[in-house]
Amino acid sequence: MTATGATAAHDAASASPGGTLLVEELADRVVVTLHRPEARNAINAAMVRDLHQVCAALEERPRLLILTGHGGTFAAGADIAELRERGRDQALQGINSRLFDRIARLPMPTLAAVDGYALGGGAELAYACDLRLASPSATFGNPEPGLGILAAAGACWRLRDLLGASVAKQVLLAGRRLSADDAYRLGLVAEVVPAEELLPRAHALLDRMARSGPLALRLTKLVADASGAHPVTDDLAQAILFESDDKRARMDAFLTGERP
Incomplete structure (x- = not known):
């Protein structure tokens, strides 16, 4: 897809039923933009439901997937107000972890195009994708222990698999945040590109995949x-x-x- 085609697709985006996503349906791919600008795209229960609907559509009709965030932020975390009210029963339901595992198991490759903060649940969503691209302002981190909880939606083991135990513990235990340059150097992201080129570059990478069987x-x-x-x-x-x-x-x- 050319940059022009990507722009045209963006113009045709439709809002998800819960109003938390912008979804662009293309012949060989779907582009999903996290869209809660009032909360820096924090992942809440409505967004979880909307993303499950995206997964259901991609399981029924497999296509490539780009996940990105609106307004210069990927996702600044999970919705803290909702987390504050969750108890043991909700934790055992694995509300976010079941979703991110479903995204990781989608039949076709997935790519996270990360601009700005990808923290907490936002970082875990990016980790669940097969590949990641980043803008220079991208920042990855898991500050959950500072809120008295742990990164329970995949970071404790996905980050270890992606970066090794030492770096994973620096992020998970010592609160280290990974800049775009850190993420590239450590292999978490495939490439760092200017923010205005992030989606066109993501489409170009999917174009290359789409040429395969x-x-x-x-x-x-x-x-x-x-x-x-x-x-x-x-x-x-x-x-x-x-x-x-x-x-x-x-x-x-x-x-x-x-x-x-």
Whole structure:
């Protein structure tokens, strides 16, 4: 998609039922903008419900996903007023963690385009995506222990997997915030680009993915995310792809010099 196409898609965005998201439906991707400007896009129960609806649509019709935030902030955390009223029963429901796990398990690749703060639940949402891009003002952090709770929606183990135990503990225990440069140097984000180029660059990265076979993307993500390496998993996934019409068409094009 060109920058012009991305702009046109943005103009066609529709509000989610709960009014917390702007959703752009494209042929091969969906662009979701977190939109609670009065709360710096803090994740509340209505946004959780809206994001579950996005997940349901992407499970039914798999497409690529871009997640971003409105107004120079990705998401400044979870809604503290709501968290203040939650008790043991709500914690055991895993309100945010179940959502972020569902996003992580979406069939096609997901990308978080992070501008400004991605803190607390906002950071955990970004960690749940397959890839991340950042603007120079992006800041990642998990200050939950300062509020008497822990980062219970995936940060305690996703951040360790992404960055290693030492850096994860610096963020989770010592309150370290990662700047965009830190995040790039440590491998948390793929690239740091100016804020005005963030969405066009995200679309360009998805354009590159979209040139691959959709079934190949789905199975590669599935195998890459599987816990514990096992050759049989690779073999079974490859067996499915070896029998696909898409594989034959793409290899024929390569052999005849007409790359897809």
